[in-house]
Structures are given as structure tokens and as C-alpha cells.
Amino acid sequence: MITAEQVKSQCRIDFDDEDGYLPLLVNAAISACLAYLNRPVFESEADLLAAISANPELDQSAMxxxxxxxxxxxxxxxxxxxxxxxxxxxxxxxxSLLRQHRKRPGV
Structure with missing residues (x-):
């Protein structure tokens, strides 16, 4: 969903010393945001449709x-x-950016 290169640009890192650490940040940031959203999120429409096809019981809030x-x-x-x-x-x-997409528990 995001890449280490994008994070490097976002953080304005212009050296390679942190390259081994950035993938950990990517994974942690994705996990934290997805946990906050509380709904399945897919990279593309094709991925979403494939997931629905494979699992018709998929949460209807998937996006x-x-x-x-x-x-x-x-x-x-x-x-x-x-x-x-x-x-x-x-x-x-x-x-603030995620709130509009968040699925509240029990809703």
C-alpha cells in the first residue's frame, strides 16, 4: 500500500543508513492504520473482487x-x-484522514 521509497521521501531521508529500518516502518504504519480502520482494505479493485470471489462471506465494508x-x-x-x-x-x-473510512465496532 505504501513503499519504503515513499516513506524515505516523506521523511526527507537522503542517505541509505536507514534502508534496513524503513520496511519495518512501512509494515507497522500499514498495520496501525488498518487496525484503526477496522475493515478489510485492498490494494486494488481487482484484489477486492478476487477476495470477494474467493470468500463470499467477506465483510461487506471491504474497500x-x-x-x-x-x-x-x-x-x-x-x-x-x-x-x-x-x-x-x-x-x-x-x-483525521482515516476517520471518514473507519468502521466503528458494532456498526
Whole structure:
């Protein structure tokens, strides 16, 4: 959904010392944002349709990733890069972008 190169650009990293760390940020940011959304999110319409075809019981709230979700993931990755320890909350800018797509538990 986002790449290490995109995170590198978002963080304005112009050296290679962090290249091994960036994939961890990518995975953590994606996981955090998807957990907040509380719904299945797919990379493309084709992926969504394939998932529905393979599993007709798939949550009806499933969706394709949007630009604002990708941006929230990049913001979260940059936040995790800058704050490597101690903060487990998503940044406010990310939650603002994600909120409109969030499936509330029980709804």
C-alpha cells in the first residue's frame, strides 16, 4: 500500500543508513492504520473482487485503499520514524484522514 521509497521521501531521508529500518516502518504504519480502520482494505479493485470471489462471506465494508488512507500511512510511518519509542497512538493528522473510512465496532 505504501513503499519504503515513499516513506524515505516523506521523511526527507537522503542517505541509505536507514534502508534496513524503513520496511519495518512501512509494515507497522500499514498495520496501525488498518487496525484503526477496522475493515478489510485492498490494494486494488481487482484484489477486492478476487477476495470477494474467493470468500463470499467477506465483510461487506471491504474497500479499496484511497489516497487519503495512503497519506495517513505515510504520516504514520514518518511519525514512527521520528518517535521511535514510547508513543503508541496514531498521529492526529493520520486519524483525521482515516476517520471518514473507519468502521466503528458494532456498526
Amino acid at each position: 479499496v485503499v484511497t489516497h487519503d488512507i495512503r497519506m495517513a500511512m505515510l504520516i504514520t510511518a514518518a511519525f514512527l520514524y521520528e518517535n521511535r519509542e514510547g508513543n503508541t497512538n496514531l498521529p492526529l493528522a493520520a486519524t
